[in-house]
Amino acid sequence: MNMTVLARLLTLSIRLLASGGSKLLIMLLVTTPGAFAQGHFKNYFEKKFPQDTVDIHSGMFTTYTHSDKYYWEIPVKLFGADILVTKTALKAAAQAERPTDGLYGFANDMVEEGVIRFVKSGNRIDCLEVFNGISNTPKDSELTSLYRQKNNSGRYLSIPILEEKPEAVLIDVSNLLNQETLFTGLALRHGRDFNISICHPEFSSILEIGSNREDILFIRSQRAYEPSRIPSEIPNAMNVRELTMWQIGTALTLLPRTPLSFRKWDPRVEYFSNTYQKCDNNIYTTTIKVAKRWRLEPRPEDFERYEAGELVVPIKPIIFYVDRQTPEYLRQAFIEAVDSWQKAFEQAGFKNAIKGEMMPAHKSDPEFSIDDPRISIISYNVSPRMNARGGIITDPRSGEILSGRVSIFHSFLDLIQQWYYCQCAQVDPRIHEEIIPDTLLARIAKFVVTHEVGHSLGLCHNFIGSSAYTVEQLRTPDFVAKYGTTPSIMDYTRFNYIAQPEDKMDSKLLSPNVGIYDCFAIEWGYRYYRHHANSDSLLKEWVTQQQEQRELRFANNSGIDPEVQSEDLSNDLLAANALGIENLKYMKSNEPLWRSGEWANRQIWINRQSWMEIQYNNFLTQAILYIGGINTLTQQPIPIRKQLDAIEFINKYAFSSPEWLFGNHRRTSSFYQEIIRSLIQRCEYVQNSSERYPNNTISIKEYITVLHQTIFDRHQTDRSREILQEVFCKSVLDAMKNSDSQYMKMLWRCELENILDEARQKHFNPQHGQRITDYIKFCMGK
Known part of the structure; x- marks a missing residue:
């Protein structure tokens, strides 16, 4: 007007x-x-x-x-x-x-x-x-x-x-x-x-x-x-x-008069999806699963240039606006997190396809409204919730993503500090400080925002990504600078805890970034086909060819594959986690040198201690997944030698006097209860695996025998080992009582009889042996 x-x-x-x-x-x-x-x-x-x-x-x-x-x-x-x-x-x-x-x-x-x-x-x-x-x-x-x-x-x-x-x-x-x-x-x-x-x-x-x-x-x-x-x-x-x-x-x-064309969902490049039903051949049974994705298209005058391989600017680029409530020192990191996806879209043929910007000042842009579902926002929320979320608003007719809504909760800053301390204090002395620099905090926050933006682009978690590279590669700065710490930032990957001081790894290389799988996945979702009729078959064939490259594979966390889990790193988890635990020991031994002694900062070290214990438990429970595990790519059991190595890993790093971290036997006992419970729970996986692959994996009897030999090692006779054995006996009694399988009840009863027999033969310290005997007999009603 x-x-x-x-x-x-x-x-x-x-x-x-x-x-x-x-x-x-x-x-x-x-x-x-x-x-x-x-x-x-x-x-x-x-x-x-x-x-x-x-x-x-x-x-x-x-x-x-x-x-x-x-x-x-x-x-x-x-x-x-x-x-x-x-x-x-x-x-x-x-x-x-x-x-x-x-x-x-x-x-x-x-x-x-x-x-x-x-x-x-x-x-x-x-x-x-x-x-x-x-x-x-x-x-x-x-x-x-x-x-x-x-x-x-x-x-x-x-x-x-x-x-x-x-x-x-x-x-x-x-x-x-x-x-x-x-x-x-x-x-x-x-x-x-x-x-x-x-x-x-x-x-x-x-x-x-x-x-x-x-x-x-x-x-x-x-x-x-x-x-x-x-x-x-x-x-x-x-x-x-x-x-x-x-x-x-x-x-x-x-909504647009013409919905976005469907792109059939492919489980090998998993996107969030909608499922639609079709009426074919007069029968209402057919379903089609469709990937959720943005409408990213070349301008009509750029079609030929695009199809010739030239990078073109899309009709409507993706813009994420950073909330002005975001602290000043984090704003640029959040913008860079969005911009880091640009290289992935270039692989799909688009330049300047995605960018981060600050949200316009109040009423300076009349076209901007936070309640417009076509505007993407990275919000900063004051909350004790240690988390972040990448959401999307879609056109339900087609799965077209209209906008992304990323929520960053303030307390996640504490979470990432704890991760960084537990995984990188051996190589970055700045985290030794009780109050870390804003520049460091912004850098390590960037990867979390990058991950959440990935969700807002339609990508699901890819838990196999972090197990692609070797320990040696992840300790080599030149390799990490070129390929990153993981092929996919959409894994639950944290920081490079494998890096050691002698590796001279630049701290900028410790965080994950957009990797080659992410670029591959974006190309699958956003490569534009002017003629849509055969795009699904072309993409399916292309993905099949790409699957020969290990780094481009996708897998969900099923709880059965040690190479497909959260917060792991490298294709040799046991070697990687051994380094991680040695790092924790280094931190614990140097903690007195790093503490200022000021009462006001006491809570910082209490929290760091708690997170070191959480990290330690993660290293151990990740190793336990080898036991009874199945490789999801080959659909074969984890080799017997690797399963036995995992038990030995637990024996070395969990069962051998963990007081270096816990400080007293009471807390060690609680820790043992959790570890033994996890080991006993693996019996179900071992039994299922041995029934499915009777000649290629350990049997349930062999597993219980190895557990017994490991826990009741006669060369380990300190009080910590006695606590472990007492906890094991109690856990076996609980397992026997609660099992629905008569076969497992029989195996656990045999194990208890075996322990009683060894006690009678005085394989244990007399007082310790008597405690075990009295407890087992009391619980079994003897």
């Missing part, structure tokens, strides 16, 4: 007021010079409210407001159009407690509600919720189209038409917006996630409605909710249910 038109409108308004007549004063909500509210139903409101003011708000639907009454002018051209409904917490309530995962309920959190259509039915407008489980491909059969017509939507509500014109219809949506509905409420479908329940309308209201674009409408409201759970720490909590106040932004977004 130019200034001349605005001046004429203001003049007209003044004349109307001065006339004192019964004409209606229509006020336009002009948010920007481009506002376009026209209003085809002014005459209707002149008659209905002759003495009152009615505001007109522009947007996808022109909205008329009068007091607490709201009316939508729905253009005829939008009848049957697909509209995505999303909700965003513009301002979130502070909560003493959150749901178990604690990942939702913060400002900038966005959730999908689904797709709706407005359809004219006689003298009413039906709002339909669209069922998107049916394929939208061009080759759909006639039966698919028929099924969609009859079954793909449910009527959410039906509203009478107040007045109708060739261009549009007018409906009253007051009840729709003033009550807890799909268009305003957050508790109906997301109450558990946000810890809210009953809405109190007397404290709720519409704050703003409209937009300056014809493809979206924003409805911003204040809502008052009771919490779904009462904080446990509040005295007399049964009588306390204080209201929580929220500002919620609902966006109605017009």
Whole structure:
């Protein structure tokens, strides 16, 4: 709207007021010079409210407001159009407690509600919720189209038409917006996630409605909710249910007329996915799994250059905006985390396809709204939750990713400091300090954000990535500088704990980064095919060829393969973790030199001790996975020698006086209980493996025998070993009692009889042997 038109409108308004007549004063909500509210139903409101003011708000639907009454002018051209409904917490309530995962309920959190259509039915407008489980491909059969017509939507509500014109219809949506509905409420479908329940309308209201674009409408409201759970720490909590106040932004977004073409999901390059059903051959049984991905396409004039291998700029690059609540020292690291994916998109043929930017200053960019589901944001949330999350908003019809929503929780900074200390203190003296430099913290935070952005690009965790490289390679700076610490940052990889002081590894090389698998996966998801008909077969053949390269393989963490687990590193886990444990011993022995002795910093070292114990346990439990393990790539059991090596590893690094870390026998006993429990739980895996591969793996009898020989080693007679043996006896008794297998009960009973027999033969210290004998006999009722 130019200034001349605005001046004429203001003049007209003044004349109307001065006339004192019964004409209606229509006020336009002009948010920007481009506002376009026209209003085809002014005459209707002149008659209905002759003495009152009615505001007109522009947007996808022109909205008329009068007091607490709201009316939508729905253009005829939008009848049957697909509209995505999303909700965003513009301002979130502070909560003493959150749901178990604690990942939702913060400002900038966005959730999908689904797709709706407005359809004219006689003298009413039906709002339909669209069922998107049916394929939208061009080759759909006639039966698919028929099924969609009859079954793909449910009527959410039906509203009478107040007045109708060739261009549009007018409906009253007051009840729709003033009550807890799909268009305003957050508790109906997301109450558990946000810890809210009953809405109190007397404290709720519409704050703003409209937009300056014809493809979206924003409805911003204040809502008052009771919490779904009462904080446990509040005295007399049964009588306390204080209201929580929220500002919620609902966006109605017009989806593209043509959905993104499907890319069939491939388990060898796993993306998040949607599953659709097809009606083929008159039978409603066929399903198709589709990867969730962004719409990244060359400009039409660049098609030939793109297909010739030249890098081109996509029509719509991916932009992630960094929350201005992010501390200053972290902002550039977060931007660089986004930019680090650029090389992956270059492999897919695009340059400048993704970038990070700071969120625009308040109202400096009228096109920017955090409740717009097409805008990607990296939010910084103040929370005790030590985590981060990479979410996506999608078009349910096709799996097209419309935006990414990355949430970084403040306390994750403490988490990554602990990881870095436990894994890199042997090579980076800066982490010896009680307060580490901001520059270091920003650098190690970058990889977490990079990982979460990967999720927002559609990528799933690839737990096999970190086991691709050898220990020697990961100790070689030139190799790490070229290939990184892992082929995939989408693994649960932390830092390079294999690096040793003599390796002279630059600290910049200790963190993971976007690797060759990640580039391969992005190319699979985003390589553009102008002619889509044969793209799936081309991609399938291409992936098959690439699978010959170990670094380009994908695997989920199944709990049976020692090379496919979280927080591991290298293709020789036992050698790598031996170095990791030696690092912990180095840290523990030098801790007195690093501590300042100031009382205020005492908690820092208490926390570091706790995390060293967690890291130590991780090193050991990772090794235990070899026992009864299966290689997921070859579908063969882990070699017997490797399983026995794992037991010897546990004997050397867990069973041989771990007081260097725990300090006393009481805490050592608790530690042994966890390790023995894990070893006994592996019996199920050993038995399953031996039944499936009877000639290629250890049997359950052999496993129990090796455990016995290891734990009751006559050359180990210190008090720590006695505690281990006592814990083992108790654990075997528990296993015998709780097992559902009569065969296992028999094996455990035989093991206990064997221990009693050795005690009678005085293989143990007399007092220790008597304690074991008395306890076993008492529990067995002898």
